[in-house]
Amino acid sequence: MSIYSPEADWLRPPHGAERVWIGLAFTWCLVMFIAMPYWHFYGKQNSTGESYRVQPGAFAQRVQQFVATHRVGDMNGIPVVEPPPGSDAYLQAQMWSWYPILKLRKGQTYRVHISSIDLQHGFSLQPINMNFQILPGYDHVLTLTPTSAGEFTIICNEFCGIGHHLMTGRILVDE
Amino acid sequence: MTTSTIDSDIPSRPTGNHAPGQVRSCDTTGLPVCLTAQRFIKLHAVVAIVFLLIGGIGAILLALTRWPAVHLLPAEWYYRILTLHGLDMLIVMILNFEIAILYFVGPVLLNSRLFSAKLAWIAFLLMLVGSVIVNVTILAGTSDVLMTSYVPLQAHPAFYLGLIITAVGTLLGVFNYFGTLYIAMRDHTYEGSVPLVTFGGTAAAIIAVGALLHGAIALVPTWLWSLGLIGSIDPAWYRIAWWGLGHMSQQVNVCAMVAVWYLLATITTGAKPLSEAVCRGAFVLYILFINLASAHHHLVDPGVGAAWKIWNSGYAMYLAVLASMVHGFTVPASIEVAMRSKGHTRGLFGWLIAAPWSNPGFSGFFLSLVIFGFGGGITGVVLGTQQINIMAHNTLRIPGHFHVTVVGGTALAFMALTYYLVPLIFQREFYARALCRIQPWLFGGGISFMAIAMSFAGSFGVPRRHWDVEFTGAQLSAGFDSGAHVMLGLMGIGAIIAVAGLLLFVGLVVAAVFFGKSNAGRPMEAWHTEPPVAASTSEPDSGQLGTPGTMTLVLIFLLVFVVYYFANWLWLSDVWQVR
Ligand code: HEM
Ligand SMILES: [Cu+2]
Ligand SMILES: [Cu+2]
Numbered sequence: 218m219s220i221y222s223p224e225a226d227w228l229r230p231p232h233g234a235e236r237v238w239i240g241l242a243f244t245w246c247l248v249m250f251i252a253m254p255y256w257h258f259y260g261k262q263n264s265t266g267e268s269y270r271v272q273p274g275a276f277a278q279r280v281q282q283f284v285a286t287h288r289v290g291d292m293n294g295i296p297v298v299e300p301p302p303g304s305d306a307y308l309q310a311q312m313w314s315w316y317p318i319l320k321l322r323k324g325q326t327y328r329v330h331i332s333s334i335d336l337q338h339g340f341s342l343q344p345i346n347m348n349f350q351i352l353p354g355y356d357h358v359l360t361l362t363p364t365s366a367g368e369f370t371i372i373c374n375e376f377c378g379i380g381h382h383l384m385t386g387r388i389l390v391d392e
Numbered sequence: 393m394t395t396s397t398i399d400s401d402i403p404s405r406p407t408g409n410h411a412p413g414q415v416r417s418c419d420t421t422g423l424p425v426c427l428t429a430q431r432f433i434k435l436h437a438v439v440a441i442v443f444l445l446i447g448g449i450g451a452i453l454l455a456l457t458r459w460p461a462v463h464l465l466p467a468e469w470y471y472r473i474l475t476l477h478g479l480d481m482l483i484v485m486i487l488n489f490e491i492a493i494l495y496f497v498g499p500v501l502l503n504s505r506l507f508s509a510k511l512a513w514i515a516f517l518l519m520l521v522g523s524v525i526v527n528v529t530i531l532a533g534t535s536d537v538l539m540t541s542y543v544p545l546q547a548h549p550a551f552y553l554g555l556i557i558t559a560v561g562t563l564l565g566v567f568n569y570f571g572t573l574y575i576a577m578r579d580h581t582y583e584g585s586v587p588l589v590t591f592g593g594t595a596a597a598i599i600a601v602g603a604l605l606h607g608a609i610a611l612v613p614t615w616l617w618s619l620g621l622i623g624s625i626d627p628a629w630y631r632i633a634w635w636g637l638g639h640m641s642q643q644v645n646v647c648a649m650v651a652v653w654y655l656l657a658t659i660t661t662g663a664k665p666l667s668e669a670v671c672r673g674a675f676v677l678y679i680l681f682i683n684l685a686s687a688h689h690h691l692v693d694p695g696v697g698a699a700w701k702i703w704n705s706g707y708a709m710y711l712a713v714l715a716s717m718v719h720g721f722t723v724p725a726s727i728e729v730a731m732r733s734k735g736h737t738r739g740l741f742g743w744l745i746a747a748p749w750s751n752p753g754f755s756g757f758f759l760s761l762v763i764f765g766f767g768g769g770i771t772g773v774v775l776g777t778q779q780i781n782i783m784a785h786n787t788l789r790i791p792g793h794f795h796v797t798v799v800g801g802t803a804l805a806f807m808a809l810t811y812y813l814v815p816l817i818f819q820r821e822f823y824a825r826a827l828c829r830i831q832p833w834l835f836g837g838g839i840s841f842m843a844i845a846m847s848f849a850g851s852f853g854v855p856r857r858h859w860d861v862e863f864t865g866a867q868l869s870a871g872f873d874s875g876a877h878v879m880l881g882l883m884g885i886g887a888i889i890a891v892a893g894l895l896l897f898v899g900l901v902v903a904a905v906f907f908g909k910s911n912a913g914r915p916m917e918a919w920h921t922e923p924p925v926a927a928s929t930s931e932p933d934s935g936q937l938g939t940p941g942t943m944t945l946v947l948i949f950l951l952v953f954v955v956y957y958f959a960n961w962l963w964l965s966d967v968w969q970v971r
Contacts, residue, residue: 219588219654219665220423220501227585227668234939235666235722238946242717245950246710249957253702253778256961261969262779266701268694293867314867326969337542337627339786339855343870346853347967348785350693352627353544357694362969370870372863374786374855376538378545379467382860385868 261362264349271356273334276309283307284317292318292387300327307331308371308386310338310351312378315371315386322391326362339375342388348374363390408503409579415505420816420915421659429499429506433492433817435516436565437810440488441901443480443523444803448894450477455842455887459880460861467859471536474857476527478539482641482798483558484523489806490596490648491515491565496817497593497651498572503581507571511564518561525554538857540634543614543625552615559607566597566604588671589658592651595675600644602683606636628695632686639686642798643712647678649764649802650719652809653757659812660754660919661747662734663726666939671722677715685709688776692785701778713773720765720949724758725942732938740941751919756808756832763840764801770953771847772797780960783967786857788883789850796843799890804836807897814901815916820908822918828900835893842886849879851963 231239257263283298283306290297296317300306302325309316310333321327331340333353340349340357345365351357371386405424408415414427450473456464465473499506506512528550529535535547573594576582586594610633616622654671657663665671687704690696724744731743748754771793775784784790811828814820822828854861854876861880863870911917 219658219663219671221587222582222584223588223665223668225584229667229669231667231670234943235670235725238721238943239670239714239718241950242714242721245717245953246714249713249773249777250706250710252961253706256779257698257702260779260965262782262964262967263698263971264692264701264778264782265698265971266692266694266696267971295867318868336545341786341853341855342968343853343872345967346783346787346851347970348692348782348787350631350690350785352631352694354626355628355694360971364968370868372855372870374858375542376471376545376857379471379536381471382467382858382863383866385863385866385870387868 267358267360269356269358270354271332273332273353276307276330276332276356277334279330280307280309280316288317289320295387297389302327304328305330308340309334310340310373310384311335313373313380313384315340315373315384318387318389320389320391321361321363323363323366326360329359329361330356331359332356336377337375338373338377338384341372341374343370343372345369350375363388366390366392405503406580406583408505408581409575410505418816419911419913423500424503425817426499426505428509428512429495430817432506432512432516433495433813436488436492436495436519437813437817438905439520439523440485440492440806441898443484443488444894445898446527447477447481447485448891448898450474450480451894452887452891455884455891457859458861459884460877461881462884463860468533468536470859471538471857472530472533475536475538476530479526479530479555480523481803482539483555484519484526486641486645486798486802487558487562488519490600490644491519491562492813493648493652493806493809494566494569494593494597497587497590497655498569498576501587501590502572502576504572504576504579507568507575511568511571515561515565515568518557518564520561522554522556522558522561525550525557529554540638541614542634543617543627543630546618549615549618552611552618556608556611556615559604559611563601563604566600569593569597588665588668589651589655591672592647592654592675595679596644596647596651598679599640599647599682603637603640603644606633606640610634610637628693631690631693632696635686635689636683639689640683642794643678643682645798645802646716647675649760649805650675650716650723652805653719653723653761656753656757656805656808656812657723657727660751660757661727661730663723663730665726666722666729670718674715674718674722677711681709681711685712685776688781691776691778691781698778705776705778709773709776713769716765716769717946720761720769721942721946723761724945725939728939728942740944743941748919750829751811752828752832753808753811753919755829756804756811756836759832759836760801760805760808763796763804763836765949766952767840767843768793768797768801770956773953774957774960777957777960780964782970783960783964784850786855787850788846788854788856791856792843792846792850795839795846800836800839800843804832804839807835808832810897810901811919814904814908815911815918818905818908819910819912820904821911821916822900822904822908824900824903825918827896828918831893831896831900833893834896835890838886838889838891838893840886842883842890845879845883845886849876849883852876852879854880
């Protein structure tokens with residue numbers, strides 16, 4: 218009885234069905250345990266958490282420089298910036314916008330640096346549904362390879378004040 | 393079935409350490425109830441129910457705001473109520489309930505007095521005062537920071553202070569429990585090892601200490617920062633410290649819930665654990681491994697590397713998952729053995745069909761077991777897989793997951809327990825027993841429905857903690873397709889059903905506690921309690937009776953788990969490549 222003290226010799230190994238189940242459950246846990254490192258080495262989607270400390274002001278400067286160097290146009294008054302394939306791109310999170318608009322090529326790889334200059338934000342790429350945490354003081358580097366073309370939306374999914382739902386952005390991907 | 397008392401069957405017990413007149417023998421179970429413990433069980437239970445009601449009112453406002461066709465609250469109030477709902481439910485309601493449970497599984501099951509009435513008063517008052525401060529600062533509009541208060545978002549200093557005071561009160565309550573364990577052992581009020589339920593409660597209490605210390609580490613500096621005494625708080629550091637509190641307290645909830653499962657399995661069906669060693673071992677796994685598993689809150693964070701993420705969420709989490717899978721087997725298996733030994737042996741599931749479903753103490757607990765296992769357990773492991781988290785972080789999949797762990801699991805188990813708490817501790821009978829019988833179904837069904845809809849909406853990318861999925865007024869338009877909108881509507885409908893179940897529960901409890909018929913001096917009438925299957929000291933022979941029904945159930949569970957797990961990897965292989 219679970220509400221009374223057990224018999225003195227309660228420390229006995231399980232037997233029968235209970236033992237079988239523990240074996241099965243443990244085996245399944247081992248499978249899951251192996252799956253993550255396996256995907257880390259052989260899978261194509263990983264969050265390695267690559268990041269560097271950066272002062273918000275210094276990051277904003279890099280973003281400005283990036284925009285000035287690679288700007289190719291405007292959309293709704295926001296600069297559209299096209300970094301060369303294989304190069305570094307910068308994305309600034311702030312209350313309440315993602316700046317600038319990135320223009321990428323399908324199948325090319327970019328090092329996208331994302332940081333916040335104020336609060337915590339949530340980088341959420343839709344409708345692909347990829348999500349990363351963005352913190353002030355940390356340059357979060359995503360080594361990103363778009364595998365589909367079109368116009369994608371970035372929304373914010375970490376609460377960042379009353380205008381949180383206004384925080385949107387774009388990534389444009391050409392074939 | 394008739395009411396039966398089980399006191400004729402209890403093993404003879406050593407004398408307790410109570411002062412004369414400070415203990416009563418329960419008229420139904422024969423357990424020795426310390427009157428001081430009883431008073432504080434009542435006080436904490438009342439506070440828990442009050443905050444459950446406040447949180448429940450908040451819940452419906454939130455759900456009706458997230459339903460785009462209704463969009464009830466203005467943005468400001470949505471975030472304010474979200475802060476309130478999270479804290480009142482997850483901290484105030486749950487912790488008060490857990491202290492009440494500790495005051496039961498310590499003093500009552502160990503035949504001891506409560507360690508200190510004075511300490512119990514201080515703990516109770518601190519918890520209450522802290523909670524009131526938190527509620528007032530939130531409702532006054534000074535602290536719209538959500539329950540996590542991620543820095544550099546800043547709340548009013550009183551907000552952090554209120555939380556710290558609540559945590560200190562809880563910690564004192566936990567120490568009072570440890571004190572009780574100590575005097576019970578010193579005074580030899582019980583023989584041999586502590587009962588399994590007390591063992592589980594102790595595991596919960598140990599983890600609670602860890603959780604509350606992390607709370608202090610996260611919140612004390614943050615409080616000083618809000619007062620202007622500290623320059624800044626590192627956001628990555630804060631997240632890790634805060635989730636030391638946030639995650640470990642979830643494990644307290646799981647532990648307490650499992651202890652309640654064992655308790656209710658015994659009271660409602662006379663079940664006896666198959667192997668005490670296995671059940672206790674599983675609780676020990678919780679204590680050892682769960683703290684590191686809080687890494688699954690940082691799977692897509694900067695500042696921590698892949699090795700750290702994978703090691704902590706894999707190695708640590710899966711051993712805790714193993715523990716839950718073990719409990720998920722032993723609890724129904726012990727019921728199966730008990731029911732079969734009473735002659736319900738037809739087919740695979742004759743024992744389950746014959747179980748006391750008309751007893752809300754049983755149906756609530758069994759639903760909690762099923763909802764937690766199939767819903768919360770499977771989704772939790774999948775979302776906590778490092779790479780899969782990319783598709784889930786901060787989407788509605790997350791609240792979809794935890795509303796079937798801590799709500800459909802823990803809160804429902806606590807409700808089921810309340811169907812015994814009121815008649816046995818408050819010594820009052822419930823009114824409207826037909827309504828009591830449907831309440832667990834309403835609440836459990838509604839919350840599961842809501843959680844499934846949330847999970848679907850989340851897999852379409854809909855964020856959690858978000859006032860407007862139509863992004864009205866944003867410089868660059870955004871939105872979701874009609875599938876997501878349908879899911880948000882279904883989520884609202886599920887929430888309405890769940891809140892109806894919650895309000896019904898509060899109404900039934902209030903009616904019973906304040907206006908119910910007293911049953912002092914005689915056994916409770918409402919639902920029977922079972923005589924133990926084998927009050928004789930020999931274990932029911934599970935080998936002979938077998939548990940084919942439970943084995944079938946857990947194999948179905950494992951199949952669902954495996955399919956859902958690999959389906960998610962498949963979906964993941966479809967998103968953009970990222971490192
Ligand atoms: C009738 C029962 C309940 C309903 C209908 C309900 C509904 C909701 C809804 C709609 C949200 C907002 C999700 C969002 O917009 O991001 C939410 C958040 C939450 N709920 Fe509940 N809930 C219920 C009970 C509970 C209980 C009993 C607990 C805890 C024990 C709980 C814990 C939470 C937490 C921790 C959050 C997240 C707050 C945040 O994101 O800061 N809920 N709930
Ligand atoms: Cu944001
Ligand atoms: Cu935001």
